[in-house]
Amino acid sequence: MNNNLINVDYFKKVFYKSLLPLEKINEFLSTLNAENVDPVTEVLISIFNVRIIDTLLEDFDDLEDKKQFLRMCQDDFQNPKILDFLVEKFPGSQEIISETIERTILSANKSLSD
Amino acid sequence: MSAQTQTPSEELIKLKRYLEKTKTDFSKGNTDLLEWLHDRNLKIENLGKITDSDQTNIESAANSVDSQVIEKFAKEPTEKVKLETEISLEEYDAIFEKLVNLLVLPAGQLERESELYLEQQLTDLLGFDVAAKLDDQQLNHSTGLLGPEPHLKRYPNDELKNHDDVLEAGIANARSAFGWFVNHGQITPEATQFEKYYFSLQLYHLETWSSHYKELKEWYKFRKMIAINPMEKIAVVGVVGNIDHESQLKKQFGASPEIIREGMIWSPKSRGKILLMFVDDPENKVPLGPIDFKQLFKQN
Numbered sequence: 001m002n003n004n005l006i007n008v009d010y011f012k013k014v015f016y017k018s019l020l021p022l023e024k025i026n027e028f029l030s031t032l033n034a035e036n037v038d039p040v041t042e043v044l045i046s047i048f049n050v051r052i053i054d055t056l057l058e059d060f061d062d063l064e065d066k067k068q069f070l071r072m073c074q075d076d077f078q079n080p081k082i083l084d085f086l087v088e089k090f091p092g093s094q095e096i097i098s099e100t101i102e103r104t105i106l107s108a109n110k111s112l113s114d
Numbered sequence: 115m116s117a118q119t120q121t122p123s124e125e126l127i128k129l130k131r132y133l134e135k136t137k138t139d140f141s142k143g144n145t146d147l148l149e150w151l152h153d154r155n156l157k158i159e160n161l162g163k164i165t166d167s168d169q170t171n172i173e174s175a176a177n178s179v180d181s182q183v184i185e186k187f188a189k190e191p192t193e194k195v196k197l198e199t200e201i202s203l204e205e206y207d208a209i210f211e212k213l214v215n216l217l218v219l220p221a222g223q224l225e226r227e228s229e230l231y232l233e234q235q236l237t238d239l240l241g242f243d244v245a246a247k248l249d250d251q252q253l254n255h256s257t258g259l260l261g262p263e264p265h266l267k268r269y270p271n272d273e274l275k276n277h278d279d280v281l282e283a284g285i286a287n288a289r290s291a292f293g294w295f296v297n298h299g300q301i302t303p304e305a306t307q308f309e310k311y312y313f314s315l316q317l318y319h320l321e322t323w324s325s326h327y328k329e330l331k332e333w334y335k336f337r338k339m340i341a342i343n344p345m346e347k348i349a350v351v352g353v354v355g356n357i358d359h360e361s362q363l364k365k366q367f368g369a370s371p372e373i374i375r376e377g378m379i380w381s382p383k384s385r386g387k388i389l390l391m392f393v394d395d396p397e398n399k400v401p402l403g404p405i406d407f408k409q410l411f412k413q414n
Contacts, residue, residue, distance in 0.1 A: 013162040036125050043129045046159035050136040053158050057144060066147060070156060077161040111132035112125060 010041045015073070015082040016052060016097050021105075028105050031112075048104055055100045059090050127275055133159065134282045148382050206411050209235045213344035217387040221258030221366045229256070236342070236391070239410065240349070243394035244340055251333060251392075254319055258366025259386040260341055262374045266356060268295035268309050278310070280371035291357035292335045311402040312355025313339055313390070314368030331357075338393040338400060341369065343377050345384040347407040350377040351393060351400055376404040 011017055025044070029037050053073065060066045072082045086093035137159060141148060151158075209232070216228060224232065229246045236244050246256050264284040265277045274285040290312075295305040317323060317334055336353040343349065350373045358368050367390055373379070380386050393400055 015162075032125055039126055040129055042163070043126065043133055045162060047129075047133050047136050049161050050133070050140050050158050054136070054140045054143060057147075063146060067150060070147070070151070070154075073158075073161055074154065074156050108129060108132060112128050114128070 010038075010045055013078040014045065014049070015078055015080060016048075016101075017078070018080075018083075019094060019097050019101065021098070021101060024102065024105055028109060031109070044108060047108060048101055051104045052097055052100050055096060056086060056090075056093065059093075059096070065089065124275065127281065131281050134280070138282065145382065152381070205235065206239070206407075209239065210344045210347060210407075213342065213389060217257055217344065217389065219257070221255050223252065223254070224256045232389070233391070239407065240340075240405065242400045244391040245394055246391055248392040248394055249333065251330075253315065253390065255366040256391065257387070257389050259364075260367045260369050260374070260377075260379050260388045260390070261365035261386065262380070263312075263314050263356070263358075263368040263370060265371060266290050266295070266309050266312065268301055268305060269299075270294065280375055283371035283374075290355055292331070292355065295355070307402045308336055308353050308355055310370060310372045311350065311352035312370045313341070313352050313373070314356040314358040315354055316358045316360065316366070318357065318359065338395050338402075340391050340393050341367075341373065341377055341379070342389040342391070343379055343384050343387075344389070345387070346378040346381055348377050349405045349407065351402050351405065353402065 011020055014020075028044075029041065032040055053070075056069070057066050060069065069082070069085065072079065072085060076082075083093070090096070140158065212228070212232065216224070223229075224246055233245050246252060262283065264286045265274060265280075266286050267289050270289075272285075274281055277285070295301065295309050297305055315334065317330060320330060323330060334354045334357075336355065338351060338353055340349050340351045350369075352369065352373050355370070356368070360368075365386070367388070369377075369379070377388075378384060379388060
């Protein structure tokens with residue numbers, strides 16, 4: 001395995017940090033030029049955020065529930081209560097998030113090789 | 115090409131382009147939330163960013179389109195343009211009510227009364243002269259739909275990756291109808307700004323085009339204009355940078371990706387409807403870029 005390239009500071013402020021596949025992220029970062037790791041990590045987190053929230057919103061039928069979820073994200077994005085809220089609404093939320101992250105890493109890889 | 119053979123900027127550009135795509139997908143899939151997100155100034159991609167004290171984050175944020183827009187809103191109108199606004203809140207509201215009502219109507223030229231009223235009020239509000247008619251020149255439309263255009267090649271071997279932002283808009287194959295954006299072979303900061311904030315106008319439809327195209331082309335080339343989006347209370351100053359061949363029935367004007375984005379031209383509220391006027395700026399004092407009327411009014 002490559003050296004650990006993950007700067008945890010970038011990942012500690014997201015509510016889904018317990019679900020991050022750190023090895024896979026590290027593997028992805030190790031394919032990049034070393035000086036790019038920090039800015040790429042930051043963009044990668046932005047992509048994770050958009051993809052994860054987009055996917056989760058699809059599960060909400062009620063617009064008010066969507067807004068409540070987004071309000072919680074805006075108020076304190078690292079609050080683990082967001083994950084509790086999601087799991088209560090949809091028991092499979094953690095799996096959805098994990099799958100979304102893995103798919104996003106694959107797509108990010110593909111976007112770099114295009 | 116493997117990732118490691120790419121230069122650092124290529125990697126970042128590609129990944130940022132992918133981010134833009136995810137944002138576009140998000141917008142398409144959540145149209146019912148866009149206005150609400152906008153009202154709350156909630157940008158999903160910015161959630162969870164590390165603290166401002168982190169230098170990397172500060173640099174990254176400073177380079178984002180949103181930050182650049184905010185910076186422009188904050189600085190340019192106050193530093194570069196001397197404002198002489200003396201408009202009351204009632205007048206301010208009346209201007210935008212008038213504009214919104216005008217844009218509900220079919221695209222076209224303004225009635226003389228509306229034209230005079232808006233020229234006067236917008237000139238007062240903006241602090242520089244705007245006009246629907248300048249040097250006896252008038253477009254076939256002052257109001258209409260402003261469609262998105264791709265980036266333009268500024269010089270013969272220019273590529274999409276050389277442009278700063280909104281790379282997903284692509285780049286036109288042909289050069290601008292006015293030629294390259296270079297000055298004696300050099301791409302100057304001013305020329306870069308011209309491409310960044312350009313309008314594309316359907317000048318071929320002007321009544322006198324066939325008989326006076328040489329003079330008209332010369333007069334319109336890089337002529338400063340302002341697009342006003344009353345629904346979002348944002349204006350963008352740009353230059354005429356291309357001539358559009360399309361029919362005037364579908365859309366009446368075109369603009370660069372930056373104008374479309376920074377002017378929030380296709381927001382759910384705006385739907386592309388704008389007022390386009392000439393900027394009378396013989397001393398070239400009015401900077402190109404967005405102007406936030408809300409901030410402009412607050413500052414005065």
